[in-house]
Amino acid sequence: EMDSKVSEGGLNVTLTIRLLMHGKEVGSIIGKKGETVKKMREESGARINISEGNCPERIVTITGPTDAIFKAFAMIAYKFEEDITNSMSNSTATSKPPVTLRLVVPASQCGSLIGKGGSKIKEIRESTGSQVQVAGDMLPNSTERAVTISGTPDAIIQCVKQICVVMLESPPKGATIPYRPKPASTPVIFAGGQAYTIQGQYAIPHPDQLTKLHQLAMQQTPFTPLGQTTPAFPAAQCCCIQRGLEALTIFPCICSGLDASPPASTHELTIPNDLIGCIIGRQGTKINEIRQMSGAQIKIANATEGSSERQITITGTPANISLAQYLINARLTSEVTGMGAL
Secondary structure: OHHHHHHOOOOOOEEEEEEEEEHHHHHHHHOHHHHHHHHHHHHHOOEEEEOOOOOOEEEEEEEEEHHHHHHHHHHHHHHHHHHHHHHHOOOOOOOOOOEEEEEEEEHHHHHHHHOHHHHHHHHHHHHHOOEEEEOOOOOOOOOEEEEEEEEOHHHHHHHHHHHHHHHHHOOOOOOOOOOOOOOOOOOEEEEOOEEEEEEOOEEEEOOOHHHHHHHHHHOOOOOOOOOOOOOOEEHHHOOOOEOOOOOOOOOOOOOEOOEOOOOOEEEEEEEEHHHHHHHHOHHHHHHHHHHHHHOOEEEEOOOOOOOOEEEEEEEEOHHHHHHHHHHHHHHHHHHHHHHHHO
């Protein structure tokens, strides 16, 4: 019954579907001066958001009532078919390749999509005439998997309808870490609490959440950062360039004159035994996260008999240490306020 309601577009449930696209595909969806995506938004009634550029892959998020989502999908599928037809007019290929879309689905919903012994996915393939494949591995730094659908535009639309039904019937379990495509390897430098990206020979201010976190860390830094920063300055002057900035990973570094690597130092903290768990996290997940984000080495001493405290030793550059301290304090604050709320 639910299936027929969804298919008729009568079921007014708001859904969010995420698509993974290559730059070329995104360009086709956006169109000249954004005209194509504007038309798709207006005609479908769905919200269509496209993640920021400079990545080889982009996430296209479609949100709205089910009927609006299906209209948006139909428009995307037909646009891709049009692109295939146009590219074939210039080639010698005789067989027309299918339209292919990649959905990004929380891994916790993939079991329901596959079904017992693959029964559900087989049913979707047979009833829609489309090819459906669920990736075995999760996408990097996320708890989502790619679901690839290929076929004619009509087969794809029917397939998306059935996938939506499964997603509505089996909501995600637990928290989902969304996949964020890794930016193209753009060097990033930090100077005076501001992040910059390297473009050609110049460093251009980089508006990013990393800057904010870096500034918070700098407030506790025991030395003065670079005082004056101009809107753009020759990249050759920058001493600490970090390449390949991960979307979820922070590589702090400080430009201080011509000193390429500030000397490593050590800082010690004492934490009450009853709060150490919130810093370590389940199977060490939190402490590993703090190590990765801060770039500092962090050692937690074993519990000593009769002592109610544990020693934490942080080693790294002053910036690494201050960021590690900031992240540890943030964990403690959230734990203490959480206990207060109880």
